[in-house]
Amino acid sequence: MKLKQAKACVLRVGGTNCDLEVSSALTELGIGTDVLHMNQAIKKGLSDYQMLVFPGGFSYGDYVRAGAIWGKELVTRLGKELQRFIDEEKLVLGICNGFQVLVETGALPGDGASVSGIPSAVLANNNSSKYECRWVRLRVESKRTPFTSTLNKDQVIMVPVGHGEGRLLLQSQGMLEELIDDKQVVFRYALEDGSPAGGKYPENPNGAIFDIAGICNKKGNVMGMMPHPERAFYGWQLPSWGVAPPEFGDGRAIFEGAINYIKKM
């Protein structure tokens, strides 16, 4: 479909706070983007949109567990709509708190029944037991999802994290193997030489299992990641420039991949 006709929706609730930067990243790439409060989205429905983003923040104060309250609210108030959206193979991206929310709804890692409301993974407290704001290296592990379509397998990109609860834990060891086999592991935290961090701090900033920074569902149209690609969109956002900043940062490619997919929809 023509990009001009396509639309993206960035959802928010009380405590969401990264909606504007995500929305301006998408707008910059030429897709019309609405930022909607859940209350507005419930009235309006999601059928106008080709892409849905759950941005970062502290939804509902992250009380109970990061993303848990919004996750439950999504299932009960917008669950069917979200399920249909995913089934239609439209794009869903969760960043940081948004990733936590998608895991809490059950949409990620996703077992086919998608928005079950029963999480099969969790993003637990960082091993450092602190909030971590730092730039990390990510190795592209899978091209199963449109979000990595413009990146190369094993390519290393730099994107910052900012979270206190980012340590991905899975229900079982078998589940990890399944995720690996199904190429659902999208990004892994990496060392300077591009090899996986092996749990080493601070390269793996939270202690996530298998250094996982991002995963997708089986079909690849739903992806969640802890790092913030919208904060690595322009070159001037990088932590070190050399003599002058490059034009773009690595995070831009993730949004470009989404745009390319929408163009082909």
Added chain:
Amino acid sequence: MRKALIEKASDDPEVYTIDLKDAGDADLVQISSEMGLALSLDEMNALKKLLNRNPTDVELQTFGQTWSEHCIHKTFKGNIVTEGRVVCNLLKSYIAKATSELKKQWCFSVFEDNAGLVDFDKDTVVAAKVETHNHPSAVEPFGGAATGVGGVIRDILGVWGEPIAVSDVLCFGPLDVRHEELPPGVKHPKYIYKGVVAGIGSYGNNMGLPTVSGAVLFDRQYTGNVVVYCGAFGILPKDKYVKDTREGDLAVLAGGKTGRDGIHGVTFASADLSEEAESLRSAVQIPNPLVEERLRRATLRIRDGRLSTGVTDLGGGGVSCATGEMAHRSGLGLTVDIGEIHLKEPDLAPWEIWVSESQERMLYSVPEEKFASVAEILEEEEIEYCVLGKFDRSGRLRVVSKGKVVCDLDLEMLYSPPKVTRRAKEEAYHPARVELEEPKNLEEEILALLSEPNLRSKESVIRTYDHEVRAATAVKPLQGPESGPNDAAVLKPLGDSWMGLVISCGLNPFIPDPYWMAAASIEEAVRNNVAVGGRRVAILDNFVWGNPEREDRMGSLLRACEACYDFSKALDVPFISGKDSLYNESPLGQVRPTLLITGVGIIPDVRRAVTTELKGAGNPVYIVGITKDELGGSAYYRSKGLEGGDVPKVNGPLSKAIMDALTATMDVGIVKSCHDISEGGIGLAAAEMAISSTGLGVEMDLKRIPSQIKRSDSIIFSESTGRFLVEVASERASEFNEIFHGLPGAKIGEVVKGSRLAFMDMGGKEYSIDSKRLRLAWRGY
């Protein structure tokens, strides 16, 4: 209280009248103390005369709040009597005077509103405000610090600004102080440190605001008095700044519920901290950033829809101060029905509702026809609200509870507090001669200073604060892959403009002469700003001092204010906002008098910002400025336990000329990296540049430094102001020399391949310290 002094006026609502008319001096003192008014006998007497009737408890509390040091800054606006002269109004005589004499067109609104406003570009203004939250943080560190951040963010909302960043400067007692040394009522610095650091991070992170600038200091004189400065910065379109409350507008209160938390916060802040401070825990508010996040959304939507004629935040004094100020500002009056206010608990007395400082509340004035739209926004954002009343022409502030008038005051009278008179004793600083044998090995000295608690990396704190959220931080508090220090933060607030906002700070509380301490703090804030490419700097002052009723405290405050005028003028940097926190006294004595200066500059293109990271081997390294034997209060002397020595004296015109020249060299693109020279002198500045850089280092010769000093340790650790280390593009060194023609400076070395700091001392001894060792000392890894 003596029974005869107080009489129940009504059971429901529970209101008392106080017999002021027949109260003698002892009674007045008792009333002030037992009702927690923190008013002096003179003020009580003035009030008695002014009112000439027996007020209700609600009315008396209103005076207590409005006339508090915290709300009206009576010391700064009072008369200061010192030997041979009287200074009327410190604010007008020094700080605001400099601003008005500098006559900057780009100052949009200064010393008037909740925050200072200066032009950013032709359509946008920047709002800046810095507050302290010392007393609450001493009693309840997490809540005290968090609500400090929350409060200053609301100050930005209170001028219709969109908050874009926060800053924090924290001063603690040494973390290794022994428990036995602490008198009752003083909490251990480690406990305070942990709570404050977590509280600041929690609020800023939850609000989605990057914490981009700050400092952490340790000193024994902060053990009894923790200092917590919280700053917030915002932007707004010029044409959306509206403060025009009209007759008939509704007073709409929105946000969190009102409860018993934060009662008498302002009067608590206007008295010394005593052993009983613990019992005042209820004076500390409870933070809920989630509510404030929603309040921010709603406030900005109301602003953008042009649905309101005025806004103010609820801070000190709660509803009483917010409604009074809004009505008084527009020459109006208001009757408030406090029965409308949403409460956390049902049995609050009217006066408690009236003065509670419960957090996360804003007051809007809304024309009646626009109220429905405002209500719709508040409901969509899930914020509780109520209509307190309607603005009228009465010029009075009335409070109604359950149909009864419980407060009825003339606003002019309320806002005409008696002038206080303070006595000041100025003491000249006579530096003691310092005897110190020259150390044999400068390497050890440098490594020791790098790991000193005040100088070492604050990464373990900084990384717990999100400094990237909003995706607009171009120069970050930590530079590059090695996490070196930067002099100031640069933000890019607008999507369609390269213009950047530069935020810096300066504070030098260890300089023992208050005049030069203030001068150095101002100069450092500006210098840090200029070091990254900032210019057209505006500054904010935040005084943290002891009890102003004591002559010596007042004397040093006066000297510091004099410096504020002198150096604001000399450096051409207007003050745009300020706040003073006095009465920082504890059983351990007064706080170390501390003046924080926050600098707010602009840079035309964030891509031209300069960092401390070295760029190319072979590039010459220059020092600009003069190095003098000024080590009084320096990190080097302090590390040796030495007091005395000449303090750094700012040469205003020279500093300004150097900074202007540096900006000019940056604008032609020949400055590759830059670092200001401050704590630890040239030695630490050069070491920090090496720390920041990957694969590059600095090599320099101390003999080339323009100076009269002969000793290596003095020249490398001197803290003379007005100096920078600058890496210049090698092929364009002649341009640099041209622009700096006639100013003190010299090429002292160059950038070299290999991570190290290498130098030759005054006696020709050569040093080379691997950057790995510098980093280990400074960062701890």
